[in-house]
Amino acid sequence: MRLSRYFLPVLKETPAEAQIVSHRYMLRAGMIKQSAAGIYSWLPLGYKVLQKIEKIVHEEQQKAGHLPMLMPTIQSADLWRESGRYDDYGEEMLRIKDRHDRDMLFTPTAEELITDIFRSHVTSYKDMPLTMYQIQWKFRDERRPRFGVMRGREFYMKDGYNFDLTKEDALHAYNRHLVSYLRTYERMGLQAIPMRADSGPIGGDDTHEFLVLADTGESEVFYDSAVTDLTFGDRDIDYDNVEQCAGVMEEFTNLYARTDETHDEALFNAIPEERRKTARGIEVGQIFYFGTKYSEAMNAVVQGPDGKQVPVHMGSHGIGVSRLLGAIIEASHDDKGIIWPEGVTPFHVGIVNLKQGDEEADGACEALYKSLTALGLEPLYDDRNERAGGKFATMDLIGLPWRITVGPRGLKNGVVELTSRRTGESVEVSPEEAVKKVAAIYAVH
Amino acid sequence: MRLSRYFLPVLKETPAEAQIVSHRYMLRAGMIKQSAAGIYSWLPLGYKVLQKIEKIVHEEQQKAGHLPMLMPTIQSADLWRESGRYDDYGEEMLRIKDRHDRDMLFTPTAEELITDIFRSHVTSYKDMPLTMYQIQWKFRDERRPRFGVMRGREFYMKDGYNFDLTKEDALHAYNRHLVSYLRTYERMGLQAIPMRADSGPIGGDDTHEFLVLADTGESEVFYDSAVTDLTFGDRDIDYDNVEQCAGVMEEFTNLYARTDETHDEALFNAIPEERRKTARGIEVGQIFYFGTKYSEAMNAVVQGPDGKQVPVHMGSHGIGVSRLLGAIIEASHDDKGIIWPEGVTPFHVGIVNLKQGDEEADGACEALYKSLTALGLEPLYDDRNERAGGKFATMDLIGLPWRITVGPRGLKNGVVELTSRRTGESVEVSPEEAVKKVAAIYAVH
Structure with a gap:
């Protein structure tokens, strides 16, 4: 690209509203422009990085055998009433009436809709395991959006969903996602540490968040410094190999690393003192196993090998694609500007x-x-x-x-x-x- | 891909609600699933074709020198009040109140927002010509959505906008878009004929629609049969060459071809009788030159070479990306199913x-x-x-x-x-x- 033909509106002054470095640099470098509170246009340079990140996510998901698809942004409220989340979700859900006065919403996540697709088409264990994912715009009507794309209202997210016959199979899907996420973040030049976390409104017992250490992170984190020595590197992975995926899971999660939501002072104090670290972290992804929470509520059952109808075991798995631009900049910049890792740089x-x-x-x-x-x-x-x-x-x-x-x-x-x-x-x-x-x-x- | 690992829920029965062949086959082939009236999920096979089409559009736009970017789906009503279109647009606009009771909307098109981006950053003729485009989800709250993705409410569209100093420059941008669209459709195996059309709510004098002839088309069209002999082929184009682009424009639009909105019986009857054709057509794109309509309303002015402030000349240019799947199937199928052109087939x-x-x-x-x-x-x-x-x-x-x-x-x-x-x-x-x-x-x- 010749700059004379590009649209790169760099700003000399630092915009007053930007409190953190990634927000400042994204505005100054002409990557984004706010159009309403927490809602941004992606100018050519910002869009180019967004596409690079999206491509890496697609590639790593497909290597893991997950099928890309796409769900609409506007959904009917009916499915959300079926799961019980329509009332639970509160003011963060953007609720809409269409011209026929029907209750619609801009989807913040898609457990209900994917479960509906599954139950409409899959009736036998023979069609599983199945993992589908999408990269699609979401909306979360934050009371106080801030920090640019890091905590926007309209944001771009990869959300994937696995359907398995047994808990054991679903936990393999969980591990497979953990492995694919480690690879995904490393390709972007990021160290994202899986930490035991709280499941929030998604529900379920098992969940890990992936956190990038940065002073501007929204979460306080506690970890054994040995976790920062772990790297995935270019090892070969067979995503069908249950033991190999479980081994990686074990390696990357057996050292202490937790957010403040699940922090356990006694366990933390058992770490040798010189390895005990507290810091702040930016959440860039999360994986969940929530068993039959949605399949039971929404009657997503299949016939098992023994002929009996059983609810399927599920999990969901998210990567904050637009937020990653902010996280990468927070982790990689100096006082002159951004320093893109080679894997995501807009131009080489x-x-x-x-x-x-x-x-x-x-x-x-x-x-x-x-x-x-x-x-x-x-x-x-x-x-x-x-x-x-x-x-x-x-x-x-x-x-x-x-x-x-x-x-x-x-x-x-x-x-x-x-x-x-x-x-x-x-x-x-x-x-x-x-x-x-x-x-x-x-x-x- | 191995089918045993794919999600391809083909249907044996023809769904009763599907009135046209593309809708029937997209449902039967497991490409889409309706989630609400006029709102669809794109299952893996459908999404794969959507991505192929999107990739061709991106490539051809960028060959023509147009810069990709992305605007949000949810916009504030303020800009639309400034242009006067907030009230004009009627019930087809999906209007939303956010948690702070501000008026928002799901964008059906983006002339206002792109003009706002332009006027915020560009002050001199030296930064023009400039054409930016996006491929983004739009919403149009149709009273009676039907025909599957052909007339849905949530749809995927490429919309591009050019900013030029003079009418002459803007007409070159118009011609450049016409050329790039001809190439785009041909790569998808489609013959899309540019026809003189009506500008509707976008406004402006010059506009052509691109129509694919098909019995199920929503528009009645009138044309000289000689237009169907024209093909763009693999000729070399220099998109900076004003005369070359104007020559293609002339070649593809000087024969009679109009929709019923602009049909002129006297001109039509001047065509030799054996070449006089009426048929039905599916609209798959439209290009507009609307001069200073938005730039004057929204004060998008630049300093010209003579130091004077002048409003910029603009046009906009759309391709119905999700609708194209339906159009291609309407144009290419038999009684056993779809026949994908090689350029867009989901699997080779x-x-x-x-x-x-x-x-x-x-x-x-x-x-x-x-x-x-x-x-x-x-x-x-x-x-x-x-x-x-x-x-x-x-x-x-x-x-x-x-x-x-x-x-x-x-x-x-x-x-x-x-x-x-x-x-x-x-x-x-x-x-x-x-x-x-x-x-x-x-x-x-």
């Missing part, structure tokens, strides 16, 4: 032309742009007629992890500068070598 | 195992599945323990354009059967040759 590399209009500099930038594009990479080329300082400040603010700086002086010696946003370190290399290095970073050939 | 090829459990047949199917997958193709392998007739009926119903049939008898002679869904013709070839032929059809290597 920035090209800064120090002297727009200079024939040689323009030519070298164009050649770099073409070479990088031909490799399937997306460069952002700042081809505006601006001074170098402004171009650098924009690149630092929007946080592309790599930058190639091109100027007449360097070109005389046959070099350009390749700079890491994270470390600030630069190397002078030939344009061809710069392309090779960027290609190697993103593992494209 | 079906594999039918005539004797599940037979070692040789199972092995050959697995090998085919692996070879096709390795090429980046998505086969749907019917690995269920069902009789052949049921498997064929399912494949015909869901409409995959190609099918490979594998059975012990053929394998004895080293052959499988490759069948075209459209013509019904089969060839007996080796499994390797079948893979090669399918790869050639989809141009993968």
